[in-house]
Structures are given as structure tokens and as C-alpha cells.
Amino acid sequence: MVVVTSPTLIILSLLLIILLLLSVSATDPPPPLPPPAEPTAVCIVGAGIGGSSLAHFLRLYSSPDHADFRIRIFERNGFVGGRMATVNVSGDIFEAGASILHPKNFYALEYTKLLNLTIKEPSSSSSSSPSLGIWDGKKFVFKTLGFDSDLPFVQKLVSLANSVLTVLRYGFSLLKMESFVQSTVAKFLRYYESRESRPIFESVEEMLKWAGLYNLTTTTLGLKLADIRLSPLLIEELVTVITRINYGQSVAISGLAGAVSLAGADGGLWSIKGGNWQMASGLIDHSNVALHLHEEIESISSIGKYYELNSTNGKSYKCEVAVVATPLDEVSIRFTPLVSIPKRSLQHTHATFVRGLLNPEYFGLDAVSKIPELVGTIEDPDLPFSSISVLKRHDEKDMTYKIFSRKPLDDDVLDTIFSFRAETIRINWGAYPHYNAPEEFAPFILDGRHLYYVNAFENAASTMETSAVSAENIARLILSRFFGQPPFSSSNLESHSDSGTLRADL
Ligand SMILES: Cc1cc2nc3c(=O)[nH]c(=O)nc-3n(C[C@H](O)[C@H](O)[C@H](O)COP(=O)(O)OP(=O)(O)OC[C@H]3O[C@@H](n4cnc5c(N)ncnc54)[C@H](O)[C@@H]3O)c2cc1C
Numbered sequence: 001m002v003v004v005t006s007p008t009l010i011i012l013s014l015l016l017i018i019l020l021l022l023s024v025s026a027t028d029p030p031p032p033l034p035p036p037a038e039p040t041a042v043c044i045v046g047a048g049i050g051g052s053s054l055a056h057f058l059r060l061y062s063s064p065d066h067a068d069f070r071i072r073i074f075e076r077n078g079f080v081g082g083r084m085a086t087v088n089v090s091g092d093i094f095e096a097g098a099s100i101l102h103p104k105n106f107y108a109l110e111y112t113k114l115l116n117l118t119i120k121e122p123s124s125s126s127s128s129s130p131s132l133g134i135w136d137g138k139k140f141v142f143k144t145l146g147f148d149s150d151l152p153f154v155q156k157l158v159s160l161a162n163s164v165l166t167v168l169r170y171g172f173s174l175l176k177m178e179s180f181v182q183s184t185v186a187k188f189l190r191y192y193e194s195r196e197s198r199p200i201f202e203s204v205e206e207m208l209k210w211a212g213l214y215n216l217t218t219t220t221l222g223l224k225l226a227d228i229r230l231s232p233l234l235i236e237e238l239v240t241v242i243t244r245i246n247y248g249q250s251v252a253i254s255g256l257a258g259a260v261s262l263a264g265a266d267g268g269l270w271s272i273k274g275g276n277w278q279m280a281s282g283l284i285d286h287s288n289v290a291l292h293l294h295e296e297i298e299s300i301s302s303i304g305k306y307y308e309l310n311s312t313n314g315k316s317y318k319c320e321v322a323v324v325a326t327p328l329d330e331v332s333i334r335f336t337p338l339v340s341i342p343k344r345s346l347q348h349t350h351a352t353f354v355r356g357l358l359n360p361e362y363f364g365l366d367a368v369s370k371i372p373e374l375v376g377t378i379e380d381p382d383l384p385f386s387s388i389s390v391l392k393r394h395d396e397k398d399m400t401y402k403i404f405s406r407k408p409l410d411d412d413v414l415d416t417i418f419s420f421r422a423e424t425i426r427i428n429w430g431a432y433p434h435y436n437a438p439e440e441f442a443p444f445i446l447d448g449r450h451l452y453y454v455n456a457f458e459n460a461a462s463t464m465e466t467s468a469v470s471a472e473n474i475a476r477l478i479l480s481r482f483f484g485q486p487p488f489s490s491s492n493l494e495s496h497s498d499s500g501t502l503r504a505d506l
Pocket residue numbers: 045046047048049050051074075076077080081082083084096097098099100101295296297298325326327331332333349351429430431432455462463464465467
């Protein structure tokens with residue numbers, strides 16, 4: 001009998017184990033690897049300028065270490081753009097909602113360049129120098145001259161004559177108004193400062209205070225303008241006409257919304273040829289987004305480290321970050337747990353488009369040619385409309401008009417204002433907040449975690465550009481709070497201009 005010593009036994013056993021292992025690996029497939037972790041998902045509700053800007057800035061600012069995330073945008077309509085939309089009146093396309101951009105709307109300018117869009121100026125007139133008339137229900141209390149000419153000296157003369165007429169009626173208060181608007185615009189420009197010097201804001205109040213704009217949201221435009229000694233006539237007439245056109249409201253809106261509204265009457269206004277909605281569609285195409293059209297989100301629930309978004313189509317999506325990019329005032333998204341935001345109502349603006357001809361008798365005139373191309377109105381509850389403007393002059397007896405009103409205009413009313421109508425289109429917009437100074441702001445971060453609200457900023461002012469500015473800040477909040485990205489790192493700033501570079505270009 002052979003006696004096996006214990007070291008030999010150990011060596012033999014080891015050899016046996018190795019042989020066994022080799023034979024197993026030669027015949028059996030390797031155990032399956034765990035599935036790769038799904039990339040983090042950022043889900044955005046709303047494909048207007050707010051939602052699309054957010055996707056753009058998330059991609060623009062994300063550093064290579066944090067770039068692997070999925071963006072989904074949910075849009076209840078079958079098209080993108082939200083309140084940027086066009087209307088087709090007898091084959092002509094016009095802006096139906098947001099129509100004008102300011103020359104200092106730098107993000108909109110950046111988008112135009114990035115997306116190769118074409119600038120159109122100015123968007124709402126049929127002639128080179130449209131006339132303005134202020135209607136009090138009985139007479140035009142003020143009128144400027146209009147003249148359709150390409151000759152620069154004629155345009156200059158008309159503009160000079162109009163300046164003289166305006167100063168004669170409203171005096172040098174106009175300069176104070178101008179200076180108020182310019183100083184507010186200058187403060188707003190701080191939001192384009194480089195990201196090194198600009199904080200990431202966790203609340204709207206903080207964002208407004210940093211730029212020196214918060215105090216303007218605590219008082220009404222009327223009080224603010226009286227405070228800087230604007231003439232009451234200027235406030236009752238010209239200023240009122242402008243706030244009624246731009247926000248459908250009186251000078252009781254907040255000082256900040258009022259200043260933004262007055263800036264919307266500046267020179268150099270522009271729009272995008274073919275429709276402002278193209279900014280949203282271009283940004284979405286450019287930002288590697290999964291776009292879910294016809295998908296209305298009905299609930300957002302916080303479940304552990306995810307948000308579950310459920311749509312009315314019965315689908316369910318899990319996202320680590322959820323963003324609401326639509327006003328919550330008239331949509332019925334259920335939140336679990338509940339979120340708390342101050343009550344706010346939207347100002348409804350009825351936009352009525354008419355192809356036809358105004359009735360001069362309605363305005364106490366004997367010829368259509370005497371009706372100003374832009375008719376604005378003062379505050380009087382009996383006046384059925386806020387403004388009427390000529391969008392296109394087909395010929396002397398056939399024009400396309402846009403009318404803004406606070407209530408819908410029924411056929412009887414329209415039949416007194418127009419001598420004939422070939423086509424009428426009515427759109428009821430939940431247009432912008434009904435401003436109520438002192439304004440109360442909803443939080444940017446709705447639940448203290450990763451549920452964000454872009455349209456909290458609309459209580460400051462509602463414009464395409466302010467939505468973009470708010471979205472830019474929220475993109476930075478997400479990248480720093482969720483992804484832990486340091487405030488300034490980015491992989492993409494060489495290939496895209498950021499706002500700092502953009503301003504240098506302009
Ligand atoms: C008549 C009018 C005139 C205006 N004029 C100007 C102007 O001249 N200049 C200017 O700068 N601004 C103007 N504005 C304001 C401007 O339109 C808005 O401030 C801006 O477009 C808001 O963009 P947003 O993306 O924040 O919201 P929205 O454009 O409202 O986008 C929100 C999107 O979310 C979608 N949505 C809502 N609920 C859900 C849901 N549950 N699930 C999925 N999708 C959902 C909506 O369909 C919409 O597409 C005007 C607005 C109106 C109505």
C-alpha cells in the first residue's frame with residue numbers, strides 16, 4: 001500500500017479542482033452580466049420655449065462626466081411651441097401668440113444663430129411706419145401719422161413728426177418713462193453675465209433680488225410711474241395702451257411686468273420668419289431629446305429615488321429628475337405627495353383674426369384710410385377690445401386684422417366693428433399670469449428634491465426670453481444639485497456660444 005503524505009494530497013486536490021474548473025468553463029456559457037444601468041432620465045413636461053430651452057442648456061452645460069443622461073419631453077399637443085404658435089388666415093401665416101422679441105433678448109438671438117433661423121422685423125405691421133391711434137370709445141384722443149414708404153428720408157420725417165406730436169401731448173415725462181425702462185432692461189441683462197460670476201438661484205425671489213428687480217414686483221406699475229412723476233395723462237393713455245396690448249391688463253400689473261411690457265414697445269423689435277415656434281422645435285432637435293407628442297402627463301409621483309410620470313395614454317415613465325415647464329394654474333397634474341404653490345390665475349386673451357374691412361363709421365370717420373393701423377384703447381369696461389392692428393393690407397378694401405380682447409368677441413360685436421368679414425378665427429389663450437403686486441412666487445424646486453418648476457418665474461414677467469432665462473437657471477440647478485457638477489464645468493462651450501461669448505459678438 002502506498003502511503004500518501006499530506007503535502008502530496010494537497011497538491012493533488014488542487015490539481016483536481018483546477019481540472020474541474022477548466023472543464024466547466026469549456027462547456028458552460030459564462031454567467032450573464034448584470035444589465036447595464038439605465039442612464040439617468042430627466043423628464044420635462046411641456047415643449048414650449050421653457051421646456052426646449054431647458055433641454056438645450058442641460059446639454060450645453062453638462063460636463064463629459066455627467067453627459068450620459070436621457071431627456072424626455074412630454075407634450076400634450078401634436079406639435080411643439082406652446083404659446084408660440086401661428087395661425088393661417090386665408091393662406092397667410094401670422095403669429096397667433098407670442099409675436100415680438102426685443103433686440104436685447106440674447107438667448108432668442110443665440111437660438112436664431114445656432115438654428116440658422118431668419119430674423120424678420122418688425123412683425124406686426126403692414127407699412128414701414130404704422131400709425132397709432134388711442135381710442136376712448138368715442139374719439140381718438142391721440143393719433144400719430146403713418147406712411148408707407150421705403151424712402152429713408154420720408155420715414156425719418158414721419159418719425160420726427162410723430163415724436164413732436166407725442167412730446168406735445170405727453171411732455172417730457174416720456175424721457176422719464178424711457179429711463180425707467182432702460183434701467184430695468186440693464187438690470188435684466190445681468191442674467192447673461194458669465195457663469196463664473198452669476199450664482200445658481202434656488203428661488204425666484206433670490207434671482208430677482210440679485211439683479212435688483214425684486215422691489216418692482218412688490219408695487220404696481222401705476223404707483224411706480226406716479227412715484228417717478230410721470231404725467232397722469234401719459235399713464236392713463238400711452239402706458240395703459242401698451243400694457244393692454246402686451247398683457248391684456250391695466251397699469252395695476254406689477255412694476256416689473258409693466259417695465260417688460262413697455263420694453264415691448266421699444267424700437268428694433270423682431271420675430272422669426274416662418275414662426276417663433278421654430279426656436280422650440282430647433283432646440284429639441286438639437287438636444288438629443290426623446291419627444292413624446294400627444295402625451296399629456298396627468299400625475300407625477302415621488303417613489304423612492306424616482307418620479308413616476310403617468311400620461312393620459314396609460315403609459316408610465318420613471319425619471320430621476322422631473323421638470324414642469326408649463327404654468328400649473330390651468331393644468332390638472334396630480335402630485336404625490338402634494339406640492340404647494342401660491343394661487344395664481346391666468347389672464348385670458350382672446351385673439352381674433354379677421355380678413356375683411358373695418359367699418360369707419362364705428363370710429364366716427366368717413367373713410368377706412370383714416371383709421372390708424374394700430375388702434376389701442378384706454379381702460380373702460382364698456383370697450384369690447386384692447387387693440388386692433390392691421391396685419392396685412394391686401395388692397396384698400398381687403399385687409400387682415402388681429403384683435404385682442406379680454407372677453408370673446410361674438411358675431412354681433414364684430415359686425416358693428418367691421419363692414420365685412422370674409423374669414424374670422426378666434427383663439428382663447430390662457431395667456432400669462434394675472435399680475436397682482438406684491439407678487440408671490442412658487443418655488444423653483446417644488447418638493448425640496450428634484451422636481452422643478454420653470455414657470456415659477458412667470459410671476460416676474462411672462463415672455464419667451466424670461467422662460468429661457470428661467471430654464472437656463474434650472475438647468476444649472478439640476479446639474480449642480482442632482483449630478484453634483486461644479487457650477488462652471490462644461491464640455492460643450494467650444495462648439496456652442498454661451499451667452500458671454502454671444503454678447504461680445506453683438
Ligand atoms: C396672445 C399672446 C401674446 C404674447 N405675446 C408675446 C410677445 O409678443 N413676446 C413674448 O416674448 N411673449 C409673449 N407672450 C408670452 C409667451 O408666449 C410666453 O411667456 C412663453 O411662450 C411661455 O413659454 P413656456 O414654454 O413657458 O410655456 P408654454 O408656451 O405655455 O408651453 C407649455 C407647453 O406645455 C404643454 N403642456 C401643458 N400641460 C401639459 C401636460 N400635462 N402634459 C404635457 N404637456 C403639457 C402645453 O401644451 C405647451 O405646449 C404672449 C402670449 C400670448 C398668449
